[in-house]
Amino acid sequence: MTPQPHATTDVEAPGPPVPRLAARGLVVHQGRTRALAGVDLDVAAGERVAVTGASGSGKSTLLLALGGVLVPTEGNVALDGATLSHLAEAERARLRRTRFGIVFQYGQLVPDLTAVENVALPLLLLGRGRRDALEAARAVLAELRVDDVADRRPIDMSGGQSQRVAIARALVTAPDVVLADEPTGSLDSVGGERVMATLLGAVRERGATLVVVTHDATVAAYCDREVRLRDGLVVGAGEGR
Known part of the structure; x- marks a missing residue:
């Protein structure tokens, strides 16, 4: 009896993983200035990317576009394959509260609130009970070794303490993506x-994705990859540590 050949089936090979963040053709006009001139960027889940460049190169604008804070004039940004630019502002705001954590250069803490109240604020805005929100806030402050200022207001903290509190506030909702704009620029x-070590350690512990804007080569070296901007365009990339 002649053996019959085995039946074969075509199995489609899995494609590349979808980037956590993907920017395509980003153009942003601010008045008569073109802040971004056509940026493409992919950031993988868990990756730590530094965005560098001279003042006015478009770094902060790119960060705001990646977080859905501003809608690009042209192009789009996708989070796990879902386009942000097409969403209404209310939906983008909800995603910023749940999927993103943002750290600014000067912390931007609410001056009349204590550290623990500042950190609890994102949870309260999501409808969490006050007691639970404060407990969660204290836990993150303790993790970042800044719980000794939990009951102080920003005016009574050092710059480094304020920035670690700001990092705690960005992390308290367990975001998938942390965006940091010159987090060490005022220190x-x-x-x-110390602040960069705190930020990177906390992000790594959570498996979160980090995009950090910086002009500091030392900060960029901590990241997995560096993306350099000039005049609103990506002009180069390099490896971090």
């Missing part, structure tokens, strides 16, 4: 190193 070298 001296020692304070900046």
Whole structure:
């Protein structure tokens, strides 16, 4: 009896993983200025990317577009394959509260609130009970070793303490993506190193994705990859540590 050949079936090979963040053809006009001139960028889940460039190169604008804070004039940004630019502002705001954590250069803490109240604020805005929100906030402050200022207001904190509190606020909702705009820019070298180590350690612990805007080569070296902007365009990339 002649053996029959085995039946074969075509199995489609799995494609590449969908980036956590994907920017395509981003153009942003601010008045008569073109802040972004056609940026493409993919950021994988869990990746740590530094965006560098001179002042006015479009770094902060790119960060705001990636987080859905501003809608690009042209192009789009996708989070896990879902386009942000097509969403209404209310839906983008909800995603910023749940999927994103944002750290600014000067922290931007609410001056009349204590550290623990500042950190609890995102949870309260999501409808969490006050007691639970404050407990969660204290836990994150303790994790970042800044719980000793939990009951102080921003005016009574050092710059480094304020920035670690701001990081705690960005992390308290367990976001998938953390966006940091010059988080060490207002600190001296020692304070900046401590804040960056805190940020990277906390992000790594959670498996979150980090995009950090910086002009500091030392900060960029901590990341997996560096993306350089000039005049609103990506002009180069390099590896971090």
